[in-house]
Amino acid sequence: MRDDLDQQLDDFGTNMPAIDWASPTEIRKRGDRRRRTHTAGMTAAVVLALALAAGTAVTVTQGRGGQVTPGVSGSATPSASAAPSLSPSPAVSSSPSMSPSSSAPPVVLTSIPVAAMLKPEDYAAGYRVTTEDEMGESYGFDMQICLESEQWDGKPEAPDMVDRPRRDRRLGADGRGQLRQNVVAMRSVSSAKAALKHSRTGFEKCAMIEAPEGRRRAFEIVAEDFAGDESFMVQWSSVQLLVFIRVGTVVITLSMPNDAKVPKTTQTAQNAVQRLCDATAAC
């Protein structure tokens, strides 16, 4: 049965004012500029942050009924290769450091298989893989404020990551925050190290940020060297824990649910490394 609210919703926007739209050429130029800007100098901290945030998932995942759920800057190619057989659920009792042997060159991955990503049981009961968009805040925007206010000059500069193979995953549970994971295959070990170095410097330089309307935000490194070849964990104010891990030439980032604590986060980080090592030759 229709009612007055139905009418209002139906009528919404039928009387909108005329808009002075940008021409198609201008829109295409804007898109081309974005592509160049991303290649030229977007910092790894913001790229990684936005890759975790709601607005910029960089892979396209298939939702229900075949409808594709987009990423914002979909420059990456999800792996189509079959995953090698997995070991049983990760049993990690200590930090799995999987440095390549000194005689073997580091492996550069050309894709990130689905099997390399966290499964729900790697985190907690009740969680499932989700494509639902959690419209939450992103620490990347606080980092952007830090850059714009020149509290940090963005150095050491981030390596170019825009066209690198990557995959992201979200784990969600009803009534609880999401765990977001992003995995990027860098060109080299030095490039992966540079990505982490850039991010870590950003958090150190932006330890305290004064955001608009007097909102204060803080970043604190609360743990390091707990997973992979190098790793650090950041507490973003009272919002959430963030994890950055390098495994050979691969960079893994985790954005934890709000209620995740350090021990659980550490275990999850180690599970993420184990999944990557079981499914690829990165370790």
Next chain:
Amino acid sequence: MSPPSFDEFYLGSRQRLLRCVYAVTGDMQDAQDVLQEAFARAWQNWGKVAGYEDPEAWVRTVAFRIAISRWRRAKNLITAHRRHGAADAVRPPDENTVALVTALRGIPEEQRKAIVLHHIAGRSVAEIAAETGVAEGTVKARLSRGRQALAQLLRTESTGHSYA
């Protein structure tokens, strides 16, 4: 990648999408800016987006994300300068539109998005479920609660609407 196919897509869908984005942003200038940014990103990824079953849904989803993210950062100087510079270019909407937009801004994001997708973008419950990655029952619940919340804010009598 074909400029003509993108141009045709942009010209053919922008007005329709503007209604949805305006319902989320509540500000016509912001809606236009957000939508144009979403189209720029569509062009940036046109090789993939052009092949999707529903490229319009892609642009709409991206626009929603940009809008929500910007809203959370709202009130910084850059936004204020931009808005101040262009505000006179757009005639203000009528008071009913303003009332509805204000009310939409007063309900939770998931409900707002469901309402906009269903009532303004004309998507079915099943399509919204697929687009947002939730169960159809969840969509129905958000629509129902969203309508109740909107009606309360608008002080409109809402009969028990059925989302079949």
